[in-house]
Amino acid sequence: MLFPVDGSGDPIRATAARGRNRLPLLLVVALLPGLLLAHPASAQLRPWEPFDWSLFDEGRVSIAMGTSVLADQRASLAGTQGLLIEAGMFSGGVRIDRVGVEAAGTLYRQFRERTVFAAPSGGAEERPIGTRHDAGDYRISTGIALTRPDRRATFLLRFGSRLPTTDNRVGLERDAIDFFATFGARITAGPARAFGELGVGIHGTRIETFEQSDLLIYMLGVESRTGLVRPGVVFLGQTISRSLWFRGTEPLSEVRLKVDAGGGLSLRLEAIHGLAEFSPGNGISASLLATF
Secondary structure (H helix, E strand, O other), rough: OOOOOOOOEEOOOOOOOOHHHHHHHHHHHHHHHHHHHHOOOOOOOOOOOOHHHHHHHHOEEEEHHHHHHHHEEEEEEEEEEEEEEEEEEEEEEEEEEEEEEEEEEEEEEEEEEEEEOOOOOOOOOOOOOOEEEEEEOEEEEEEOOOOOOOOOEEEEEEEEEEEEOOOOOOOOOOOOHHHHEEEEEEEEEEOOOEEEEEEEEEEEEEOOOEEEEEEEEEEEEEEOOOOOEEEEEEEEEEEEEOOOOOOOOOOEEEEEEEEEEOOOOOEEEEEEEEOOOOOOEEEEEEEEEEEE
């Protein structure tokens, strides 16, 4: 059991043209082994999503809708592990000059429990092992381009919040408000581009004597920006010292191998591999994306 508990059940803190066309794929192949072998940083269930850079490229409005299936996912407050199905994952963004505003969320989550690893915490109800249902989280953020987006190197200031729309009694989320702020950059080189963000997250906890947990947020990716089929890889997550994290605010880390196919309306497929104890073992997601 990863979370020892005291008698009250509360947790104790622990822990050439062809050559150019091949370049993005070669970058993905080169990066992926290192990411898969990365040592995990030892809830919300998923980390913050990267900024939608397409707002500064193809158009002024972007919309996406999809679903995901994640195996060996841990629900921290419930203290159980199982299969997580996310349906109605949506996002939308609009750009006004150098400012991009995004809203995103998940309409429905179904969690099929397989095993128990800890006692419930943070107000989560103790139930026989089975299936839990809840809405997902809802997020809003703003990205401000600090340099002209059409330059080879673009810099970004981003901040946002996660709303307390979930039910902590179900045990999938904390029903707490979170805030984050990151500094981002994107570099374009021929048919490929690299992007990243680094910043801080201030997350609410279910512990009355320690009401917030401050985490380091990171995102790093490389992708193709040309062609009908565009591969890419993204590494993202959050981390904190083991002496400072609580149930529901654990370190999270994922690597995602993705492929986008299409133009203004495109299909995105992602293979997901978790690198931290409270991230999914493996998973897949599919989304439809449109940019106007």
